[in-house]
Amino acid sequence: MDEKSKKINRRDFINKTVRVSVGVAITSLGGVLLSNAGGSKLVWQLDPAKCVQCGRCATSCVLTPSAVKCTHVYNMCGYCDLCGGYFRPETKNLTTAAESQLCPTAAIERSFVEEPFFEYHINEKLCIGCGKCVKGCGAFGNGSMQLQVRHHICVNCNECSIARVCPADAFSRVSVDKPYIFKGFAQDDKT
């Protein structure tokens, strides 16, 4: 379009040129993104091998209580008589009395298996993800209690607010196909 044309036409022409180039730009941006796309959805998960049980999972999640909960990996459990995840370290009586329990919300329940073994279960409704039991189990036992993002609770924020404050950098986006990471799970899988 030449300069002699009416002003309004020139403006239309410029608009049209810019519009077409913006369209091309958006399309090519989409193309570049698609070429790098992972396809499957990503979810947040923490790596128990890196976790230091600082307790921030309990306080930093956008949900109250947190979507991070203690998860009991049963086939790693050593069925310790003095369960480091269940009892306070200095406890005298190995009973279910509140003063003997480590969990601040009594979220760990135990069921009798046979003398002298008990099995420990996590009541997810009560668990706040503070990681106290995880620390105890890891220090004195096999480390079968591990913190994990529970995906039926997690709202999968674009940027996990716990990941931002995790001192051990244990959080990462993982593929939805393998949404849980267990420490030592594969090696000890006997079942």
Add this chain to the structure above:
Amino acid sequence: MFFNTLSINAGPRFPMPEFESGHKQPQTIQPAPRSVFLEYFDVFVLISTLSLITWMVHKKRSRKGVFWISIFSLLYFGFYREGCICSIGAIQNVTLALFNPGYHIPLTVIAFFIIPLFYTLFYGRTFCAGVCPLGAIQDVFAINPQGLKTWVQKILGLIPFIYLGLSILYAATSTDFVICRYDPFVGIFRLDATFFMFTVGALFLLTSVFIARPYCRFFCPYGVILNLISKVSQKHITITPTKCIHCRLCEYSCPFGAIDKPVAVKEIGNRSNALKKFVVLSLIIPLLIFVGGWTGAQFHENLALVNPKVRLAKQILNTDIQDNTKIFSEEIKAFKSSGKSAEELYAEANLILKDFEIGGWILGGFIGLVFGLTLAGVSVFKYREDYTPNKGNCFSCARCFEYCPVKPETEV
């Protein structure tokens, strides 16, 4: 034996007992995340609502339709999807994917970023009208909107550009997603948030009563992109369905100050004067870009402190981590147990700092450019005979339609 640290591959400290009663261990419960099908359904809902609202605005010219669609979006994308996934936050995922090849962006996020851009390119900002839940929740609260002075709008309108620049800088350096972090309404959508989030959200909603859509107009970084694209959109709403009769009824109808008034004919004579002003102002743009870039680079260390690695390196540099009598922060404790040497961390932090120095130049230069263009834009003279919506700022909310007494020649 109790106090040995157990390495991952060494096998369990205590082997599992052989149960005499034949007890079988339960399986560890691993609940599945929300299914991928539902994610694609979200994209379907996005396209449907966008198409429907575009039809409502352009063909039906119905404010009621727009309102009800916005209520639906508020319920679906806001309260049901709890504000995540959103197009505004997708800016950061897109940036991260472009700068960090290790991050594979999900298809749904690409869809949420790209689709509204295309609709805007063809029909104007119908996405803002009532598909974005953040816009919808503020729109509901726009009860008694007061007009703002043009210069106030111009100055506040610079904030989204700075916000966009900052969020891109932090996303590109894999530091943080600031848009999500400071999303004022996500706490309200989840009905669960920290005190800070609730306060900010409530303040925004209170402000919305008097200054309509404060987040959309003066903060939203996605709005910046849509604003620029909408300026060249193929179709855009017009206040009158046929011909403007200059009745001035719509003059104050826009709660967002997005209606441009006609320009008096006598001002045409000033055109050459305005052109001169424009040329002079254009000349100072390169200067502004340089000053901005230089300033940005000066502050790159402060900007980089948001990055957790840089922060940790600074903390460790300032504390004696060998001193065991001290009580360390969780970060330092975790760093010590990770077995990494301080030198490695410093090297990593230095690399990030270098990125931030470049980023500081670009961010500062960008802000300088925006300032310069806004300044130059003030002097651009554009002759208008009719009341027209400002193509960039208009949210296509369809409020002004009701004020126009001219009816379409053929009823649709």
